[in-house]
Amino acid sequence: RHSEGSNLYLPGATVATLMMLGALHIRRMYEEKQVDEARRQGREPEFVADWKATFLQMLPLRFISRTWGSLTSVELPVWLRPHVYNGWARAFNANLDEASLPIEEYVSLRDFFTRTLKEGARPLDPSTTCLLSPVDGVVLQCGQVTGTGTMIEQVKGFSYSVSSLLGANPHVSSSSSSLLEDGQTTQNPDESEATSRNQIESATEADSLRASSSQHILTRSPSETGNKGLFYCVLYLGPGDYHRIHSPSDWDVFYRRHFYGRLYPVNERAVRTIKNLYVLNERVVLEGRWSQGFMAMAAVGATNVGSIELKFEPELKTNIPKVGLSLATINSRSYGQNGLNVKAGEEVAVFNLG
């Protein structure tokens, strides 16, 4: 009787769990349908604080992200690969026909996630005066940064400041010099030499770059702006999208900042319920100048996609364990007086799982 009883429990608990997950999924689909409906009627989704966002703060998001990264790095047997990757493609609307390799050749999900595309899959707009999209995705917000507050709207009802996103606050330059003394953000001893060398470079040359840096742009008076405005565009990449980041124009990259930060999810729900999401999350900011003046590009990570790898700085490590690092840690580096010249459409970085 006892064994009979316990045999009954197991299927019951499983069914109950599956039903709960199903109910949560249906609720979420209903909410997303509501958002799409509102958008179709021209009503932008509004910011609504959510207890789940508070709950998220208590989760070990970085540990979850890194575990997810380890999982998705596992080499899959060849026979299993088409099933996993086709499943991923169906779940997230990925276009497998554009992948440059036959899908059996991607050894792990992480390898598949950073797939390159066939030659010619993404032709560049031929106009010489346009700004190109650096990624595949959805335009969440775009517009002109107005007023002295230089705020960007995260979602209707909540905005965040450009200087917090880009790290243009004066403390950043001092923090790079203060980092020289403390070296507080070096990941481990043998890197401290390399990191402090970069920071010596950044602390001395940063001053000469400041004239073009975001700090100068964001703090100058309206009379100094001349005939220029500051614009922004926020692009969201879904899990099924092509995840390599290209250059939006011909430009010179003078400065790179890596914000250690958190790894909140950045899906549409998170954007509507977590304040300062893009300013809190781990991100890598490239800053420089294009033909029309200042330009910066921030690649913002998330729980699912916590890694950002730079083509011209492969040694930069993101989504590292939290040991000894504060969330406010900023590791910055300058690319010298002439910066790095990058051509429109050139690949500059890649997001990765975990």
Next chain:
Amino acid sequence: STVVLVFEAPSVETEDLSAHEKSRPESRNFRFTVANGERIKMGQALGD
């Protein structure tokens, strides 16, 4: 994941435009060619 672009571009006040440019202010100013919620692919124009 998310990419945020922040950039300077021409934004001339209308009163500063010459008579000729007043007829086509967009000839001088940057304007987006995409809208919120629109899907986009790498290499497509965001604006001009």
